[in-house]
Amino acid sequence: MTTVTERLEPDSAGLDRAAALLARGDCVAFPTETVYGLGADARQSRAVAAIFAAKGRPQFNPLIVHVADLAAAEAIAHFDADAHALADAFWPGPLTLVLPLRDGSGISDLVTAGLRTVGIRVPAGEVAQSLLRSFGGPVAAPSANPSGKVSPTTADHVLEGLEGRIAAVLDGGPADVGIESTIIGCFDHPRLLRPGGLPAEAIETALGRPLAHAPTSDSPNAPGQLPSHYAPDAPIRLNATEARPGERLLGFGPDATDAALNLSPSGDLVEAAANLFAYLRRLDAGGSGPIAVSPIPDHGLGRAINDRLTRAAAPRG
Ligand code: TXA
Ligand code: MG
Numbered sequence: 001m002t003t004v005t006e007r008l009e010p011d012s013a014g015l016d017r018a019a020a021l022l023a024r025g026d027c028v029a030f031p032t033e034t035v036y037g038l039g040a041d042a043r044q045s046r047a048v049a050a051i052f053a054a055k056g057r058p059q060f061n062p063l064i065v066h067v068a069d070l071a072a073a074e075a076i077a078h079f080d081a082d083a084h085a086l087a088d089a090f091w092p093g094p095l096t097l098v099l100p101l102r103d104g105s106g107i108s109d110l111v112t113a114g115l116r117t118v119g120i121r122v123p124a125g126e127v128a129q130s131l132l133r134s135f136g137g138p139v140a141a142p143s144a145n146p147s148g149k150v151s152p153t154t155a156d157h158v159l160e161g162l163e164g165r166i167a168a169v170l171d172g173g174p175a176d177v178g179i180e181s182t183i184i185g186c187f188d189h190p191r192l193l194r195p196g197g198l199p200a201e202a203i204e205t206a207l208g209r210p211l212a213h214a215p216t217s218d219s220p221n222a223p224g225q226l227p228s229h230y231a232p233d234a235p236i237r238l239n240a241t242e243a244r245p246g247e248r249l250l251g252f253g254p255d256a257t258d259a260a261l262n263l264s265p266s267g268d269l270v271e272a273a274a275n276l277f278a279y280l281r282r283l284d285a286g287g288s289g290p291i292a293v294s295p296i297p298d299h300g301l302g303r304a305i306n307d308r309l310t311r312a313a314a315p316r317g
Helices: 012-023 045-055 070-074 081-090 126-135 155-162 200-207 269-285 301-313
Strands: 006-008 028-031 036-041 064-066 095-100 117-121 168-170 182-185 191-194 248-251 291-293
Touching: 006 012, 012 028, 012 036, 012 126, 012 168, 028 126, 028 155, 036 045, 036 064, 036 126, 036 155, 070 081, 081 095, 081 200, 155 168, 155 269, 182 200, 248 269, 269 291, 269 301
Parallel strands: 006 168, 028 168, 064 117, 095 182, 248 291
Antiparallel strands: 028 036, 095 117, 182 191
16 A cells, blocks of 8 residues: 655644544654554554555564553553652653553454563653554554564654554654663563663662563564564674774764774763664665674663664574
8 A cells, every 4th residue: 555655844734633643543653762663552453563564564463552641541541659759750751561461442453463462561751652642542662663573763764664454653853762661570570571772770769679581482472583683784794893895883982993983982872872773774775795793782772772772683584
């Protein structure tokens, strides 16, 4: 299906238009503080199906539901004491909680992939908040990129991948965090399902105890399902201290003097996360040959960056 993709400004006319498109069951890409999401009304199965169609996404992946506040989240999922503590500490913000689904929530089975749990978050971006309030309902949204490609952090990135396949993109400028939300499963013991824009250390501090890590074998498909994900077209070589002939170096820190692009010359992991997807895109578009990547320290946001880079470097399936 092709359509003309509208580019909407984040003013009241643009927000009203985006909310009206969502209400009639269309897909609208919108900015959050992490990355751009491809949104649809989480209660309309046809609208949710259109997300999968636009992304070309394997359907076994459940989607995150976005709501404006904790009260709206509590209408959809059951919160235990840990979930409440985390929501109080970090919402609105780059944290997704996977929680038991409430009966009668109205959420489409396509959103949860038929699971009895639901991933839910309250995004912090001002434009995301305004859109959720204008629309007044839950919005299912994966990242707004074709399946398996790098997540978008600007409206231009969204259009590069999805122009003609979605009704509109709401342009709120570059995403602040630049990397997807951290996902925590809250059942018996809070468990890290995906490292992301909120460092796991901060979550452990708020909980007052360590997170469980590896997903159990009987837990629902945690993200990371597909080993090669977030992949640019160029091959990726990790932990590179310099570019070999024919390679371009994606650097990190002051030592990467021969870098084509440096995620953070000062070695700041927050800056590096914000630049990661945009720089991978630029290197991918700007030449052929492999992309070599400097070592990234594996703490704080570095864990999320390394998770994404490891997937980008995985053998392509
Ligand atoms: O920052 C983000 O999280 C962005 C923005 C748009 O909010 N969204 C995002 O969505 O990254 P997506 O669809 O690319 O990743 C959602 C991940 C999936 O990998 C899925 O496996 C996991 O969340 N997920 C969602 N619901 C789940 C559930 N009930 N159980 C386990 N994992 C779940
Ligand atoms: Mg994604």
